[in-house]
Amino acid sequence: MATGSGRSPGRPVLWNGYANMASLRPVVIERGEGVSVFDTAGRRYLDAIASLWYANIGHGRAELADAAAAQMRKLAAYQTFEPFSNPPAEELARRVADIAPVEDARVFLTPGGGSDAVDTAGKLARAYWRAMGQPGKQVIVSRSHAYHGVNAYGTSLGGIPANVEPYGPLVSQVEHVPWDDASALEKIIEQVGAERVAAFFCEPVIGAGGVYPPPEGYLDQVRDICRRNDVLFVADEVITGFGRLGAWFGSGRFALDPDMITGAKGLTSGYAPLGAVIVAARVADPFWRDGSTEVFRHGYTYSGHPTACAVGLANLDIVEREGLIGRVAELEPVLAEKIRPLSAHSLVGQVRAGTGLLAAVEIAEDARAADPGIGPRLVTEIRERGVITRLLRGVALQISPPFTISVTEIEQIAGTFAAAFDAVAGG
Ligand SMILES: Cc1ncc(COP(=O)(O)O)c(C=O)c1O
Secondary structure, eight states: OOOOOOOTTOOOOOOOTTTOOOOOOOOOOOEEEBTTEEEEEEEEEEETTTHHTOOTTOOOHHHHHHHHHHHHHHHHHOOTTTOOOOOOHHHHHHHHHHHOOOSTTTEEESSSHHHHHHHHHHHHHHHHHHTTTTTOOOEEETTTOOOOOOOOOHHHHHHHHHHGGOOOOOSSSEEEEEEOHHHHHHHHHHHHHHGGGEEEEEESSBBBOBOOOOOOOHHHHHHHHHHTTOOEEEETTTTTTTTTTTOHHHHTTTTTTSEEHHHOOGGTSSSOEEEEEOOOOHHHHHHSSTOOOOOOOOTTTTTOHHHHHHHHHHHHEEEEEEEHHHHHHHHHHHHHHHHHGGGGTTTTEEEEOSSSOOOOEEEOOHHEEEEETTHHHHHHHHHHHHHOOEEEEETEEOOOOTTTTHHHHHHHHHHHHHHHHHHHHHH
């Protein structure tokens, strides 16, 4: 069968995520150093997004390579099903439990990153209620604009329609509410019946949906609604966890007392894929209490992978030793101050910043309506000026640099964005 996609010499075969392969021109990154990455032509880019929100300690840290190599020489991998574990997995789980704003936490390690953590938390929420003698509590509620990854639970819970619609129903009994309306959560619980609702998934600051800090009072209200209705509160901190909000976790910054936290990215700064579900003792209890016969029948081949865990430990060492979380807190107002002037530009609708080292510059709605290609063009204009950003939900440009960024480099991001917006406005 003849098609227009036959392989031609030199055409890549790597199928990229979230990419239109018909028009893709690969940008091949081969090296990283600090806040910079370099492509195969030797061009340097300031990585304003820390890859996908994760290179918190910056690129090219030999210490993590050494930790991985040392662990690989000793024991590269071994399973953690049933009775098995390994020292790095034990140590990392304890360390994560100690820094988590969750009393007496237990930690379930996941291999693939945030999507695995989200699916683990979704399954655990349902298994928990079943173990508690309430198997009818199955419904999971999430929010518009939410991003919870690409596995079955995460896809179904997602609040970005374009990411959900192609796949039909994956996980049943999922409800969505508007991202900023606590009363909508209360209403849906009332409608469905609290006896049927298992959990509410909530990013403390919505990330991939466009960087939306929580409206004043929103998190306190939804936390309280969950508590009153016996609905588990799951904080999805895949982006916000491990320091990006100037605290170890958003759950700590906003005093959420979550039942579970999902985390990944900043756990290893991306040097190895690894995620975690931090589980409050009250949720672990039916599985852990003396005499229980309950088994959480879930686990990945690479859960607790010793090399990934050794990398995670070395990453947390750097975050602590270099005081990087304090640095995020210091840089939070600086980033906001430097990029806010962009809101005066005719092509900018809104600048969202001021909660952690995290921001978005939303393209004005009328500009997007008049020219649907404007977002991708801005991303390219910015990259051609030496800064990497990306488009979130088709509407906003992401800024989430490594924690090691300097004030001058933040100014470079702001200046480059301004120049690109001017260039696009000038036609
Ligand atoms: C809040 C949130 N949850 C889950 C995920 C999925 O994580 P991963 O892409 O590592 O599977 C992401 C990824 O960006 C995320 O931002």
